[in-house]
Amino acid sequence: MKYYNVVNSEIGYQETFYNLPAAKQAMKNNNARGYITKVWANGNWEPAGEIKLKGTNKTFFTNTKQKIENY
Numbered sequence: 453m454k455y456y457n458v459v460n461s462e463i464g465y466q467e468t469f470y471n472l473p474a475a476k477q478a479m480k481n482n483n484a485r486g487y488i489t490k491v492w493a494n495g496n497w498e499p500a501g502e503i504k505l506k507g508t509n510k511t512f513f514t515n516t517k518q519k520i521e522n523y
Contacts, residue, residue: 453491456503460484472503479505 456475459466465482469475479486486503 453493454488454500455491456486456488458482458484458486475503476505479503 454470456469456472457466458469458475458478460482463482465484467478469478475486478484488500488503489497490500491497
């Protein structure tokens with residue numbers, strides 16, 4: 453299971469989403485930052501990267517060697 457935390461500490465906004473499009477929309481609406489967290493079935497978790505919204509880059513695949521924004 454993966455979930456997405458969207459945070460804007462300046463205004464005290466924080467919300468958790470279970471799908472990426474909803475998380476990205478919330479980030480746009482709240483000028484927030486998003487983080488992807490992988491949660492395993494046994495309860496262990498690991499940070500998998502930050503969601504960045506800029507330009508035409510709509511998707512970022514975490515835990516890969518992706519370097520180019522527009523692909």
